Amino acid sequence: MVEISDEDFERMVGEVFDALPDEMVRGVENVAILIENQPLDQRPRLFGLYSGRPLKTRGVYGFGELPDRITLFQNNMQAHSADLESLRTRVRITLVHEIGHYFGLDDAKLGELGWA
DSSP states (O other), X not given: OOOOOHHHHHHHHXXXXXXXXXXXXXXXXXXXXXXXXXXXXXXXXXXXXXXXXOGGGOOOOOTTOXXXXXXXXXXXXXXXXXXXXXXXXXXXXXXXXXXXXXXXOOHHHHHHHTOO
Protein backbone atom coordinates (compact mmCIF):
# COMPACT_ATOMS: atom_id res chain seq x y z
CA MET A 1 0.00 0.00 0.00
CA VAL A 2 1.20 3.46 -0.86
CA GLU A 3 -0.08 6.59 0.82
CA ILE A 4 0.12 10.09 -0.56
CA SER A 5 -1.70 13.27 0.36
CA ASP A 6 -4.99 14.17 -1.29
CA GLU A 7 -3.26 17.12 -2.98
CA ASP A 8 -0.47 14.92 -4.38
CA PHE A 9 -3.02 12.37 -5.63
CA GLU A 10 -5.06 15.09 -7.31
CA ARG A 11 -1.90 16.45 -8.94
CA MET A 12 -1.00 12.92 -10.12
CA VAL A 13 -4.45 12.46 -11.67
CA GLY A 14 -4.09 15.77 -13.52
CA GLU A 15 -0.62 14.85 -14.80
CA VAL A 16 -1.78 11.42 -15.95
CA PHE A 17 -4.85 12.85 -17.71
CA ASP A 18 -2.76 15.55 -19.42
CA ALA A 19 -0.33 12.88 -20.68
CA LEU A 20 -3.05 10.75 -22.33
CA PRO A 21 -2.87 10.72 -26.15
CA ASP A 22 -4.93 13.39 -27.89
CA GLU A 23 -6.83 10.79 -29.90
CA MET A 24 -8.00 9.23 -26.62
CA VAL A 25 -9.33 12.39 -25.00
CA ARG A 26 -10.45 14.28 -28.10
CA GLY A 27 -14.21 14.60 -27.84
CA VAL A 28 -14.36 14.25 -24.06
CA GLU A 29 -16.68 17.10 -23.12
CA ASN A 30 -18.79 17.97 -20.13
CA VAL A 31 -17.16 15.31 -17.94
CA ALA A 32 -16.09 15.98 -14.36
CA ILE A 33 -13.28 13.90 -12.90
CA LEU A 34 -13.92 13.42 -9.19
CA ILE A 35 -11.71 11.88 -6.53
CA GLU A 36 -13.38 10.12 -3.61
CA ASN A 37 -12.81 7.35 -1.13
CA GLN A 38 -15.18 4.42 -1.57
CA PRO A 39 -16.83 3.47 1.72
CA LEU A 40 -15.16 0.36 3.15
CA ASP A 41 -18.44 -1.56 3.39
CA GLN A 42 -19.45 -0.87 -0.21
CA ARG A 43 -19.12 -3.75 -2.67
CA PRO A 44 -17.78 -4.35 -5.19
CA ARG A 45 -14.54 -2.52 -4.51
CA LEU A 46 -13.85 -0.25 -7.48
CA PHE A 47 -10.92 1.78 -8.75
CA GLY A 48 -13.19 4.00 -10.82
CA LEU A 49 -16.75 4.52 -11.97
CA TYR A 50 -18.26 6.25 -14.98
CA SER A 51 -21.67 7.83 -14.34
CA GLY A 52 -23.59 9.31 -17.23
CA ARG A 53 -24.90 8.51 -20.67
CA PRO A 54 -22.29 7.13 -23.06
CA LEU A 55 -21.58 9.43 -25.97
CA LYS A 56 -22.88 7.01 -28.60
CA THR A 57 -26.31 6.76 -26.92
CA ARG A 58 -27.09 10.40 -26.28
CA GLY A 59 -28.45 13.28 -28.23
CA VAL A 60 -27.34 16.86 -27.77
CA TYR A 61 -26.84 18.18 -24.27
CA GLY A 62 -29.54 20.60 -23.22
CA PHE A 63 -29.22 23.79 -21.24
CA GLY A 64 -28.36 23.19 -17.61
CA GLU A 65 -27.48 19.50 -17.91
CA LEU A 66 -25.09 18.24 -15.30
CA PRO A 67 -21.80 16.82 -16.55
CA ASP A 68 -21.07 13.12 -16.72
CA ARG A 69 -18.72 11.95 -13.98
CA ILE A 70 -15.63 9.81 -13.76
CA THR A 71 -15.03 9.02 -10.11
CA LEU A 72 -11.62 7.72 -9.06
CA PHE A 73 -11.51 5.92 -5.71
CA GLN A 74 -8.26 7.01 -4.15
CA ASN A 75 -8.37 4.65 -1.17
CA ASN A 76 -8.80 1.54 -3.33
CA MET A 77 -6.04 2.54 -5.73
CA GLN A 78 -3.64 3.25 -2.91
CA ALA A 79 -4.49 -0.03 -1.18
CA HIS A 80 -3.60 -1.99 -4.34
CA SER A 81 -0.38 -0.14 -5.22
CA ALA A 82 3.05 -1.02 -3.87
CA ASP A 83 4.73 2.27 -4.77
CA LEU A 84 4.14 5.60 -6.50
CA GLU A 85 4.88 4.23 -9.96
CA SER A 86 2.35 1.42 -9.60
CA LEU A 87 -0.18 3.96 -8.30
CA ARG A 88 0.44 6.18 -11.32
CA THR A 89 -0.05 3.15 -13.59
CA ARG A 90 -3.30 2.25 -11.78
CA VAL A 91 -4.58 5.83 -12.20
CA ARG A 92 -3.78 5.73 -15.94
CA ILE A 93 -5.43 2.35 -16.51
CA THR A 94 -8.53 3.46 -14.59
CA LEU A 95 -8.84 6.79 -16.41
CA VAL A 96 -8.48 5.10 -19.79
CA HIS A 97 -11.06 2.48 -18.81
CA GLU A 98 -13.63 5.03 -17.63
CA ILE A 99 -13.05 7.26 -20.67
CA GLY A 100 -13.76 4.16 -22.74
CA HIS A 101 -17.14 3.85 -21.00
CA TYR A 102 -17.81 7.53 -21.83
CA PHE A 103 -17.34 6.66 -25.51
CA GLY A 104 -19.76 3.74 -25.12
CA LEU A 105 -17.34 0.81 -24.91
CA ASP A 106 -18.40 -2.08 -22.67
CA ASP A 107 -16.07 -4.09 -20.46
CA ALA A 108 -15.65 -6.84 -23.08
CA LYS A 109 -14.51 -4.35 -25.74
CA LEU A 110 -12.28 -2.55 -23.24
CA GLY A 111 -10.66 -5.90 -22.46
CA GLU A 112 -10.08 -6.57 -26.16
CA LEU A 113 -8.38 -3.18 -26.47
CA GLY A 114 -6.29 -3.78 -23.32
CA TRP A 115 -8.08 -0.99 -21.45
CA ALA A 116 -9.63 -3.18 -18.77
